[in-house]
Amino acid sequence: MLIGEKLNVKIEEQDIVSIQRMGPLRGYIEGEGAVQPRPFAVRLARRTLRDRLLQSARVRHGADTTGFGLPGSPKKFYINERLTCINRQLFFKARQMGSKSGWNYVWTREGRIFTRDEIRTRRHAE
Structure with a gap:
């Protein structure tokens, strides 16, 4: 909460x-x-x-644990959607191919995997 x-x-x-x-x-x-x-x-x-x-x-991708009352210095936290086993493996392979091919962006949304080479280019769904 x-x-x-x-x-x-x-x-x-x-x-x-x-x-x-x-x-x-x-x-x-x-x-x-x-x-x-x-x-x-x-x-x-x-x-x-x-x-x-x-x-x-x-x-708010830069959110951290300030104000949570946790010991130590504040740390960033991330929220990701939970993928099925097959989609998780496919996402892993897409990120590997993306780094080899020079793609700048590989992400998921609503269980689908998207890629984009540059900011102004069209996104591709896999």
């Missing part, structure tokens, strides 16, 4: 269906704790709320 406030999207407790940590456990440094916390996946009750949150995160 703090992230929603930071991004100017009102999220209430009943809007959150589930939250879970994703990926393997990360390493620890003795006395300092985790090197980097594992990302978490949030399932929201309504798709419109999810879309507003993703759009707001794109607009």
